[in-house]
Amino acid sequence: MSDAPAPKHAVRAAFDKAADAYDAVAAVQRSACDRLLELVAATPGCRPARILDAGSGTGYALPGLHRLFPDAALIALDFAPAMLKRQPPGLALPLCADLEHLPLAEASLDALWSSYALQWCDPRQALPELARSLRPGGQLWLASLGPGTLQELRDAFRHVDQDEHVLRFQPPEVLEDAAEDAGLRILTSERDTLHAWAPDLRGLLRDIKTLGAHQTGAPRRRAPLGKQAWSRLAAAYEIHRTPAGLPASYDTLWIIAEKK
Secondary structure, eight states, rough: OSOOOOOOHHHHHHHHHHHHHHHHOOOOOOOOOOHHHHHHTTEEEEESSEEEETTTTOOTHHHHHHHOOOOOOEEEESOHHHHHSOOOOOOOOOEOOOOOOOOSOTOEEEEEEHHHHHSSSSSHHHHHHHHHHEEEEEEEEEEETTTTTHHHHHHHTTTTOOOOOOOOOOOOHHHHHHHHTTTTTEEEEEEEEEEESSSSHHHHHHHHHHHHHHTTTTTSSSSSSOOOHHHHHHHHHHTOOOOTTTEEEEEEEEEEEEEE
């Protein structure tokens, strides 16, 4: 089993490669952002003047943040330069950096947004760094992936071999404990499963790969699947088929927290 964070150079390379095609297959990522925006809008007590989007990707969240807080200065941080180049112009100051080592002063932010980025980090290292940059009373708005992500694919691969093909993500209690230890108070915690769909397994795997960090950090086979192994994998995945197609589950965690 692999539950260690992915190597940073591999994550950066994967998302750089994925940048041009990312938005075309990122429906689940957009849904996670949209739900986080709803939770932020329903959370009282935050009128931020300076907001960081940590792991901003192609910048999908930026227009929504601007609508909620039109007077706030936005900073869009991503580790992958190609992702920053895809962002809408004029909404945010771009910053290419690692969210585990923010080039920002202590207590310099009023709010910090991070959607589907923290899972590529060690939360015990990333959350203290995020908390460091927040002022007292500042808020963290977080969406991340949980251990049920891509469970269908993990189950199907068990019919092929015993290798771990899918990176395991941290359960919500690990994130919540790390947030509390970093000096953050949990205001809201929510969990749900979002789904992506494809007509066949090849299309599903292609979409997962296009999203960037496919298998990054998990042990891999040295050789591609042979014909018999592929047939077993495809047959095992077919049991999950619905009228909408083959699903890929994204076990999603949303957390709103406040710096103590």
